[in-house]
Amino acid sequence: MPELPEVHGYKVYIDSTILHKTIISMDCRDKKLLKKAYGDFEKFLVGEQLTFTRRIGKYLFVNTTGPKVLVMHFGMTGRPSYYKEADDRPKFGHIVLAFDNDFHFAFENKRKFGWWDLIDSIADYKQDHGLSDDARELSFEDFKNSLSTRKTDIKKVLLDQSVAAGVGNWMADEILYQAKMHPQKKIENMTETDVKAVFDAMKKVIEVAIENDAHYDSFPEDFLMHFREKEGTCFHTGGPIEKIKVGGRATYFSPKWQEK
Structure with a gap:
């Protein structure tokens, strides 16, 4: 399972690839991987940009230009993939965002234990889920x-x-x-x-x-x-x-x- 160091690497990868680009479409092959209705993801992500990320433990929070924060949890085998041609979609890229620069972002999730969610507040989510400060930042x-x-x-x-x-x-x-x-x-x-x-x-x-x-x-x-x-x-x-x-x-x- 991806732990803190692996998810930190995913954060660095995402920071260097998909931020500040407009999302033009979303596709999800298995809607069980979404904690909210698929329509909510389209409503709050399509037309918006991802602006910056914050990692707390194994959770990756991605702020948007809209009112919602995207939460990614990579489960057992999840990982991000950024690519150009639609035909290059990874085999297990069950969730894909397409951007206005003609590139795509896939959330690879072979065993389907990873998931996405949409939230209003990172602070509230941290408290509600009983998370400490990130172990790297913990005093x-x-x-x-x-x-x-x-x-x-x-x-x-x-x-x-x-x-x-x-x-x-x-x-x-x-x-x-x-x-x-x-x-x-x-x-x-x-x-x-x-x-x-x-x-x-x-x-x-x-x-x-x-x-x-x-x-x-x-x-x-x-x-x-x-x-x-x-x-x-x-x-x-x-x-x-x-x-x-x-x-x-x-x-x-x-x-x-x-x-x-």
Whole structure:
């Protein structure tokens, strides 16, 4: 699933391709991907321009010259595609906008878990959906306060979008590996030093992933992503990587490196 770094890359791509061009038509092959009626999308998008984007976690908000904000969520396999010839529409480009410069924008969505919505206010949407500040922008004080009343595993908390919007499963595993923290460490047993270690590791993982366009092969050699598999070999200890379930999610960690 696209997580914060991938969606950041999509934001950069969209910023460099489809902004400030007039939308002349819209086509949707599967209207189940739209959170509002198709007619509403045509009404509020066709004839308008997309002006700027804002990302909060895995959500991408696109302001328009009209009264509505377009929300994109990329689901499991979603991604943007900008192309010229109509015949070049991607196979899984289920939603397409056409612009007055004769180019097109496709929202590719192979498994159809992604979706679009139209909203009035980003701030209201953020509050209504219980989103924290974006994990890249999150302050240590807000992160620490979010953990202060929790009594569960740190891995579960990292996946809570009201705590660190944008952190998904692979990122949580990587953050805890870099922080040398066991994924089942209970929040109530963590010191402020532990919490700061996790926070700093989160910021580090986000920046490394963004700098490398979420290309895992380019990550530093001590990153878990290079050996994030059962019986993989820990960079630091040479011991095996183990796989367990935490909060129903597959979790990879090094028992010798991330002691409980």
